[in-house]
Amino acid sequence: MSKIIRINTKERTFNYSEPDEEFAGLGGRAFTSRMILKEVPATCHPLGKHNKLVFAPGLLAGTGAANSGRLSAGAKSPLTEGIKESNAGGLAAQKIARMGIKAIVLEDKPEDDKWFNIVIKKDSVEIIPAGDLKGKGTNETISKLWEKYGKTGVICVGQAGEQLMISASMQLADPNGRPGRAFGRGGLGAVLGSKNIKAIIIDDAGSKRVDIADKDAFTAANKIWSKALTDHPVSGEGLPAFGTAVLVNIINEAGAFPTKNFREGRFEHAHDISGEKLSETITERKGVVSEGCHPGCVIKCSQVYNDKDGNYLTSGFEYETIWAFGANTMIKDLDDIAVLDKLSDEYGLDTIEMGVTIGIAMEAGVVPWGDGKKAIELLEEVGKGSALGKIIGNGAAFTGKAYGIDRVPVVKRQSLPAYDPRATKGVGVTYATSPQGADHTAGYAVAPNILSVGGSEDPLKKGNNVEVSRNLQIATAAIDAAGLCLFVAFPVLDHENGVQLIVDLLNAQLGASLTTDDVVALGTQILKDEIEFNKLAGFTKKDDKLPEMFDDSFEPHNVKWGYTEQELSKTLDFK
């Protein structure tokens, strides 16, 4: 992987270049965050001509390493107004890597209102009119592109991204040609939309797997790696059987399942929206209980959810989505929640942001608590582009301002996910301090807080949760650079050789002699780059905080948040 493709979206031209020295050895999040820091003026308007949208596959992408198919996308976020890296499965990462492409960089912005697609092949880049795809949802967009280009990687926006809504996702074609995978968080769909790009088609015809320096060592390392993933009870049993929604009952039991816009920690109808119920329903309706989001996945936490008549409804139906549209809004009908997920994928919207936003609309009385049908109508406004849709599509902080609601669970304007920070304090520290804004995937302390994975740390007490969050944020950044699925963290944290398993893969692939210390250094450097960008953008320690609603105690644990700025400032206080 050595080529960078830069596309000027104003001139509709492109060029190939070699990465500078400072990008050598960087992949995935390490690459995108470095490039955003180096090339994007931190105070620029995120939807203006100075922002860039960077796609970079992880270091292991395009190899046969299990679960190495994640693609990173980076930009200045229109939602947080800080740096953003979001990564996703689907088909694109491996295809990009196999074409020897290290990164695709979208620059500048058009002065007209013409929309284009970008088609990237092994030896060519075409920028061609989007035609009648403009205005279409992501299902139809991907279907039509597959009709034309075959089973390519597709990254596209729906109506939300076209409207530059700051909760807009970019959706990716999954292995079945459905938009079940997303660059969900931080509004990157609006950045693609601001450059008038409807879709990027990744066609790797004629390419082959990336070169491996030591094939035997790689095969051996990958065998141990795959086994570690399938042997662990979470990645090998819980996730394949119930999807990520296996967490509904677990987090609810732990009293950390945010209910009614984070008022309580348990939802009385949790069972109705649990992973067990999901799996049972899928089986009854002849859906698919377990499938991978990209080729080479051995965990297979994704699924196909059909409606009552057995027709396809949605896929990639995650715990956080079910929580956001479920307990958070008091909606208990799994079919309503599935329709909300489907609409989010169709319009290209972050499901976490939308669920929290609907909760805010319920606080404001726009929609009654727990009314799934009305919530669906509300989300449909986004597709219509009505004024109400413009409010909702811009997320929770925005909707809170529209209606004067001061109880809005966001950090750096990004909505909190499905774990109450008061009862999973390690995750709360991650929410508060991550340069990405509130994001469970930035340092998933739920593992030691609740799942007893990677040790155990009391979720209700401060204890060592600052250290727990720090270490997980560093490890996660490195995993995102490798292009690995985050769920490898479960076996890695519990395995006797832990991070060494990943180092062995990298060394065999690259012919390198990295150590686990190098992985820690890489993760640390990524966070430093991101923090530096945010500092240049005007962020301070004052932004590393939870909103004041978490000063209230909540049931069942009668516990408050309680961290001071001083305590939190130690989390990522790198020298």
Add this chain to the structure above:
Amino acid sequence: MSKIIRINTKERTFNYSEPDEEFAGLGGRAFTSRMILKEVPATCHPLGKHNKLVFAPGLLAGTGAANSGRLSAGAKSPLTEGIKESNAGGLAAQKIARMGIKAIVLEDKPEDDKWFNIVIKKDSVEIIPAGDLKGKGTNETISKLWEKYGKTGVICVGQAGEQLMISASMQLADPNGRPGRAFGRGGLGAVLGSKNIKAIIIDDAGSKRVDIADKDAFTAANKIWSKALTDHPVSGEGLPAFGTAVLVNIINEAGAFPTKNFREGRFEHAHDISGEKLSETITERKGVVSEGCHPGCVIKCSQVYNDKDGNYLTSGFEYETIWAFGANTMIKDLDDIAVLDKLSDEYGLDTIEMGVTIGIAMEAGVVPWGDGKKAIELLEEVGKGSALGKIIGNGAAFTGKAYGIDRVPVVKRQSLPAYDPRATKGVGVTYATSPQGADHTAGYAVAPNILSVGGSEDPLKKGNNVEVSRNLQIATAAIDAAGLCLFVAFPVLDHENGVQLIVDLLNAQLGASLTTDDVVALGTQILKDEIEFNKLAGFTKKDDKLPEMFDDSFEPHNVKWGYTEQELSKTLDFK
């Protein structure tokens, strides 16, 4: 003036107290900004229970000093999310001062949705249900309160403040019982609304003028003072004859009259909306060309504007309002502009913010450029509380986000007023660096840039404009502390004794021996307090900048903005 009245809006209780030592000798903006810094947690939600709304008359309020009837209001701004002081004329300041009240402080916030009025009399405070005033515009609100309480001071919100919109103003009864005066900027109406207060009634029956230490000296000083105001060509001739709209032709001629959302510096229909045309129209329709906004005003820049049938339409029809709804949106019909002003007063909205917001809505294609009737319909949505109204009522930065517009002229989320910063660079420096956000009144460098008042400084070159802005920001803060109308600055800047005239008034009133150095120190300290609050709220030098749209050059001067962060950082770099 020695009493502070603190009102707990949750408990609906109040108490009297003496000011602490650190508030001694402070009035107006000096008082409000000090109290916000000392008592409001800087990172709190501006519409939450921790914010406070503070009213303080200036030091000279309640005396017979000419043009000393300004009242300051302070809070953490829901618009800028930094500190805010806004001051206004009307009847309230003098009445508050005459009752010996140094400040009125609204604290906490209700947990129910009941609305109240506060009635402040010489020896009592009543907190009584707002009844059917809830939902009413400010015209009817003030009328009904005058029917009940007589010609009292009234501070109230309209539908915008009730809806907690962050462009909401608080309107004040003028001497004719109309809501022509406003705490316009920074969304303080939303803060009053967040505390479920519809109106504050100031009834000073039984009070008398404030004590004057040296009456003879005061009378002598006031005579010189009044003469200085009426002798100066701006405050003595231009403003009484044409109102502030005298500036339309002047600023247009200077090529600094922002047209079509700051695309050009001249509006071809400027004459149709000029002060000359305004005065002529008022005369024809038997309105009032010149009246004061508070008793004791000798400048009398306000007016009564009637419709074509000679019926009252609006009053307090300012240059910035006429620009915002006129050149900025390409609307050239003065009657349409007057209706937009009337609606803004009625709903309680900042006219500058609304004009710029309508410009953004025009950028987005919601309303055609120059279409006054459609703009009126758009503004009426605010009164209706529709989703579109919720967007518009939250101002330009918010509306820009709703529609994905990156050409939004705001600093610290507050809209730029009626002077293009590229062609009035001194004002541009004020916009960028004032802790208040973009605000011409924070340091009105138009005086030396264009009016040749207080010297002369090239408006198109950097020159000494940083120093010009700094000195004016300091002087203005002191004037705001004294409770004087900003227009006294014209004669003060040009008078041989300048600031000494104000010092003489203060010394005679207080029996003090202040010097002009003390006035500079006071102004400087106010700015220091405000900058400190913003720093605690998370603001940095990165926030002291103009948006990137001003990197483009514009006609007729073909000039760009061009200041660096480094250059701007010297403006208020106090040790």
